[in-house]
Amino acid sequence: MKKNLDILLERIALQQNKIVTVLIVMAIAYPYIITNQYLMRLSILALMYVMLSLGLNLVTGYMGQMSFGNAAFWGIGAYVAAIMTKNMSLGSGIAFLGAMLVTGIFGFLLGLPVLKLKGYYLTIVTMGFCEIMRLVELNWMEVTNGPLGISAIPKFNIFGIKLLSYKSYYYIILILVIATTVIVRRIVNSRVGLAIKSIRDDDVAAESMGVNIVKYKILTFTISSMIAGVAGAFYAQYISYIDPSSFTYNASQEMLVIIIFGGLGSRDGGHGKWQINY
Template identity: 55%
Template sequence: MSCKGGQTVNSIYQALAKRQRLTQLVLLAAAAVFPLLVSNPYAIRLAILSGIFIILSLSLNLLTGFSGQISLGHIAFYGIGAYTAAILSKNLGVNFLICMLAAVVVTALFGLLLGLPALKLGGYYLAIVTLGFSEIVRLVEINWMDLTNGPLGINGIPKPALFGVKLSSPRAYYYMCLLLVALTSSSSGISWNRASAMRWAPSAGTKTPQNSWA
């Protein structure tokens, strides 16, 4: 694709982003009042799970939708971060915010170790590598009983506290999740242009731009 074509794609993304801002604000306002109108804890828990998967979808869209890299190991990094935070919180009594930061760092390290060799492959080869990595992580999490408690999962994780305020109700968890969704959405928007440029970046060893889907 020519430079002019790349600029056209970026301009389309920018125009769509402007149109979506109002929609995002309306959805955010509706999400903010949702737990005030719905008192059913089960419905709120479903909304929390939806928020978690929205965060996963945004990050996957950034990687696959905009940069064009096919990754089938996304859920593995989610599991690594979740187990890191849970183990630190339950076994070591680490503060909630530090657990979150540690989960980000550990997951990023695994992503770096996998990404350095895997991104040189690209396309469907990258998909195969990330799929294999995801399966390895799944087997480790299921069979390492002493660390992860296997398929039973980690129970009795202490309730998180933010700035001395303990989050003990589904509504409190919901608003924390909503805040993370908003932060993830805004940070993803900042990265869209850079990620879309990767789709048409010259691949290693070639002088012409290459679409990762090709």
């Protein structure tokens, strides 16, 4: 029985490219087949979670460091995008870039001291970071409007074209997810990916082989937080209302459950969220 399954999986693996193509075509055709608004909304959020989990998977799955900080980066991205589009009336493209940059800087700054730590300590510190960020969002009234949150955030506005339909939101997040998948895949299959995986398997051995552990850890952490930031920018402009209670450690916990459900360190693991959300 098991052998048959293995053979089946092997055959599927050989046809991977075709399957990916079919899946992408299905994903593109999806909004034309499903017209139910509720399902549409669910799929959009599911895709956003796919993106978040892809980002977290880089740190947790491939590098083996359990981080609870991604919900905070998601929140930072959302707040940055909300402030940029609402208070400065900038376009979505710039908001995405801005959110990415700011969360990248935060990720870098948090990563510098924190990544010296290992195992549980890293988990706890990132968890603490999440809580600190939530309190800052709650208490910094002038910028974040405190517990009331920021409401009436403008919807997507790409180069002056306003996008208002569910279909367009769906395609925006689909493009983002595909881009993230490609980026993560390229990272994992490159020299950097090898270095990251060697850190996960045995950091002492990796260091003695000349892998610059600190550099790669910070790089991965920063990229992961950037991905979360872009997802946050999408979330803010899609829901058009954000408040501090969305970005607590519970969200991080959810992401973690997703990637463990889908399989740690597997690229497609994040897509398991589809099933959970339905």
